Amino acid sequence: MKIHEYQAKELFARAGIPVPPGTVVDTPERAEAEAAKIGKPVVVKAQVLVGGRGKAGGVKIAQTPSDAREKAAQILGLDIKGEKVQRVLITEAVDIAREIYVGVILDRRAHQPLIMASAEGGVEIEVTARENPGAIQRVWVDPRYGAHPFQVRRLAMALVNDAELARPTADIIEKLYRLYDDLDASLAEINPLVVTADRRVLAVDAKLNFDDNALYRHADIEAMRDVGAEDAGEVRARAEGLSFVRLSGNVGCVVNGAGLAMATMDLVKTYGGQPANFLDIGGSSRPEKVVSALSIILEDPSVRSILFNIFGGITRCDDVARGLVAAFAQMKLKQPVVVRLTGTNEIEAREILRQIPSLHAAETMDEAVKKAIELAA
Amino acid sequence: MSVMIDKNTRLVVQGITGRDGSFHASQMRAYGTNLVAGVTPGKGGTAFEGDVPIFESVHDAVDATGANTSVIYVRAPFAADAICEAADAGVRVIVCITEGVAVRDMLRVAAFVKERGVRLLGPNCPGLIAPRARVKVGILPGSIVLPGSVGVVSRSGTLTYEVVFQLTRAGIGQSTCIGIGGDPVIGTNFIDVLRMFEGDEETEAVVMIGEIGGSDEEEAAAFIHEKMTKPVVSFIAGQTAPAGKRMGHAGAIVTGGSGTAADKIAALSAAGVRVAKVPSEIVPLIAAAAPALRRA
Numbered sequence: 051m052k053i054h055e056y057q058a059k060e061l062f063a064r065a066g067i068p069v070p071p072g073t074v075v076d077t078p079e080r081a082e083a084e085a086a087k088i089g090k091p092v093v094v095k096a097q098v099l100v101g102g103r104g105k106a107g108g109v110k111i112a113q114t115p116s117d118a119r120e121k122a123a124q125i126l127g128l129d130i131k132g133e134k135v136q137r138v139l140i141t142e143a144v145d146i147a148r149e150i151y152v153g154v155i156l157d158r159r160a161h162q163p164l165i166m167a168s169a170e171g172g173v174e175i176e177v178t179a180r181e182n183p184g185a186i187q188r189v190w191v192d193p194r195y196g197a198h199p200f201q202v203r204r205l206a207m208a209l210v211n212d213a214e215l216a217r218p219t220a221d222i223i224e225k226l227y228r229l230y231d232d233l234d235a236s237l238a239e240i241n242p243l244v245v246t247a248d249r250r251v252l253a254v255d256a257k258l259n260f261d262d263n264a265l266y267r268h269a270d271i272e273a274m275r276d277v278g279a280e281d282a283g284e285v286r287a288r289a290e291g292l293s294f295v296r297l298s299g300n301v302g303c304v305v306n307g308a309g310l311a312m313a314t315m316d317l318v319k320t321y322g323g324q325p326a327n328f329l330d331i332g333g334s335s336r337p338e339k340v341v342s343a344l345s346i347i348l349e350d351p352s353v354r355s356i357l358f359n360i361f362g363g364i365t366r367c368d369d370v371a372r373g374l375v376a377a378f379a380q381m382k383l384k385q386p387v388v389v390r391l392t393g394t395n396e397i398e399a400r401e402i403l404r405q406i407p408s409l410h411a412a413e414t415m416d417e418a419v420k421k422a423i424e425l426a427a
Numbered sequence: 428m429s430v431m432i433d434k435n436t437r438l439v440v441q442g443i444t445g446r447d448g449s450f451h452a453s454q455m456r457a458y459g460t461n462l463v464a465g466v467t468p469g470k471g472g473t474a475f476e477g478d479v480p481i482f483e484s485v486h487d488a489v490d491a492t493g494a495n496t497s498v499i500y501v502r503a504p505f506a507a508d509a510i511c512e513a514a515d516a517g518v519r520v521i522v523c524i525t526e527g528v529a530v531r532d533m534l535r536v537a538a539f540v541k542e543r544g545v546r547l548l549g550p551n552c553p554g555l556i557a558p559r560a561r562v563k564v565g566i567l568p569g570s571i572v573l574p575g576s577v578g579v580v581s582r583s584g585t586l587t588y589e590v591v592f593q594l595t596r597a598g599i600g601q602s603t604c605i606g607i608g609g610d611p612v613i614g615t616n617f618i619d620v621l622r623m624f625e626g627d628e629e630t631e632a633v634v635m636i637g638e639i640g641g642s643d644e645e646e647a648a649a650f651i652h653e654k655m656t657k658p659v660v661s662f663i664a665g666q667t668a669p670a671g672k673r674m675g676h677a678g679a680i681v682t683g684g685s686g687t688a689a690d691k692i693a694a695l696s697a698a699g700v701r702v703a704k705v706p707s708e709i710v711p712l713i714a715a716a717a718p719a720l721r722r723a
Contacts (some may be wrong), residue, residue: 101671156530158611158641158678161537176683193534234531263503263677264529293675297667308609308675309583309638312664313706316688319667320705328668330675361585361592363568364454393592394570415589416707 051260053274054097056139058256061233065225067240068218069253072141081122084140086115091143094121099279100131108135111143133279144252149242150209151175152223154230157190165189165197165227169209171242197227210245218251219243233271234264283327283346290342292331299324300426301419302347302356302385304340306331306365314359317415323423326353331360340377348385354426357418358389367391367399378406386410386425390418429557429603430578430623430630431520431546432496436562439464439485439494439518441501441509443475447524448500451566452479455498458569459561464488485509485516496520498554498564506550507532514545521614522564523549530677533612540614547614551677553584553606559629567591567604575600576720577713578624580617581636582609582643582676586664590636590709597710599720602629609676611640617647625655632658632717634709635700637691639665640679644691652698658716661695662703663688 056074063069073084074097085092096108103109108130112118118140128135149171157164167187168178178185189205191197199220206220207213222243230238237259244254265272277285287294293308297315301323305311308330315325327350331343347353360370370391378387390412391399403409410425412418438455442448443465452475456462464482465475471483482488485497497513499506499522506525513521521540528550540547548555554565559574571588573595581587584606591604602624607615617635624630633655637644644663651659666688668674670681681687692702701716703709714720 156534156611159643159646161534161612163534174683176685192538193531194538231531234529236530261530261677262673263527264531266504267529295669295672295674297669305585307583307585307588308679309581309586309636309664310589312638312668312674312679313586313589313662315668316664316666317705325667328672328674361588363571363585363588364451364566393588394568414707416705 052099058258070142078119078123082115082119085118095139096135097137106130145247148245153239163191295328300354302353317419337376357422362393366395368395371399371402388422439488441499463492499523503527526551549608551610552608555605573600576631578630578633579604580620611678635661640686645694648694648698660712
């Protein structure tokens with residue numbers, strides 16, 4: 051789960067990481083009022099969950115309150131990679147002397163959190179990794195002990211090369227790691243961490259992503275979820291216990307199991323079609339799950355055909371087929387449906403599916419995918 | 428011989444009285460697994476199916492029955508502790524089926540089991556099955572496998588079943604089929620299993636099914652290139668997955684441009700692995716790579 055910059059900065063401030071003063075607003079008028087309160091030049095920053103807002107014109111400096119109103123009016127309502135800007139953060143523009151990058155991520159291979167840092171802040175870490183990999187410092191943390199103060203001191207010194215600045219820098223890095231660990235974050239990033247002209251160290255940006263599997267123990271974080279910024283179908287699917295990702299094609303896919311669902315999407319593309327979605331319906335053959343899966347997919351008007359690819363293992367194919375028959379009885383579908391059931395009791399299943407003459411039955415995954423593409427054309 | 432499990436496997440099921448635990452305990456038993464004990468705190472002293480004793484703790488189960496392998500079906504918030512309990516009780520192989528375990532918990536668990544030299548498979552995995560020995564631990568369906576000499580290893584569940592079933596239909600049997608799990612932090616990775624298959628007399632060729640996210644496939648490619656003599660055929664799922672989106676599995680996500688299917692396919696191809704473009708290509712590729720495979 052992702053949260054906005056202004057929310058991450060609230061968590062930063064609570065943890066003792068210094069951030070420039072700022073307020074989130076949703077109208078140009080309030081932007082002007084907040085800029086007047088700050089009484090200095092401000093930065094107007096789009097609050098979106100997608101990355102790349104700077105390049106998309108979502109971050110602008112305003113010299114005066116009326117300028118802030120104008121800039122906020124330009125940014126509010128802007129479409130950034132499909133996400134509409136609903137709020138902007140009005141924050142003090144600080145006098146930047148140096149920019150540093152600090153991030154905590156999971157090193158899947160090492161089974162340890164990894165603090166990555168670079169004296170070249172303000173640039174995406176992926177870009178630094180590609181263009182100047184030697185500039186990246188890496189510190190692995192034993193999750194049982196946390197970040198040792200000595201590790202963080204050495205890292206801070208390597209970044210700022212100034213004993214006086216290293217102290218507040220180390221303090222911020224230590225607190226960032228603690229936030230990452232305490233809140234079950236999957237990413238905690240400050241880019242840039244700024245050294246100001248008057249030698250203060252401040253988190254000018256803030257990014258926190260969270261491990262969805264740990265949200266059950268962080269109700270305060272879950273409450274920060276911006277449902278409005280997420281895809282409506284994905285929000286609904288989550289509530290129904292389905293795993294769903296919307297794509298841009300016209301072949302709707304209903305599959306059991308995440309790996310098979312990905313392989314099915316890939317196959318649609320391989321044979322010249324475009325998948326409309328990723329959907330893992332899970333291990334259950336309950337008709338109500340099939341119904342909600344179908345209704346989420348059909349919210350997208352570009353879907354022209356629907357492909358079921360189900361492997362019956364422990365759940366037998368004939369049970370799944372009965373579930374499908376019950377589900378289709380409840381729904382009036384305009385789109386053609388291709389069903390491919392394989393595994394345990396598949397022959398019985400195909401017999402049951404004959405009750406619905408409009409269904410296109412297929413024996414193999416390849417045949418089913420080709421048929422669904424043909425019907426979507 | 429199969430890997431990780433065989434006829435000497437003495438299984439304890441953690442969470443045996445739950446819905447999934449009891450269902451799969453029956454399935455495993457019916458397939459041929461030697462189920463010796465169950466554990467559910469609060470239900471100690473009762474029995475499963477009339478003759479499998481249920482204990483308060485894994486320690487009690489191991490002391491009383493000599494259980495050497497554990498399978499975990501407890502709910503996600505309790506799974507990390509269940510793994511540590513099994514490791515501490517002296518079980519040698521732990522299979523965690525539970526989906527949704529927090530990464531922070533798994534990091535601590537991974538260190539805990541490593542210190543004790545215990546083999547952990549999963550979490551969020553279907554487990555494993557050895558068709559010749561007729562032993563399965565987990566949720567893989569016994570009806571789709573065939574004894575033979577292809578080792579199958581995968582990060583997925585149903586996609587594995589799909590591929591195994593295609594092999595079985597083509598008369599190509601399997602030595603052991605292993606699901607390592609779809610989470611970012613798992614106990615056993617591709618290299619661990621490839622090393623076991625390389626050393627396993629029964630295994631003559633390997634099918635490795637990967638997916639987007641992480642770099643396990645790339646590391647496996649280097650291992651195959653340097654250490655493996657047996658042919659490996661692979662398939663990578665998620666070629667059409669958009670970046671930054673989690674595709675069902677917690678670990679199936681492309682972040683910052685890394686973990687893409689294209690990178691994995693390139694690394695495997697460069698290591699001499701035959702990579703199937705579509706799942707149905709796996710059977711012809713494995714048949715071509717290991718023409719001497721015994722057909723059932």
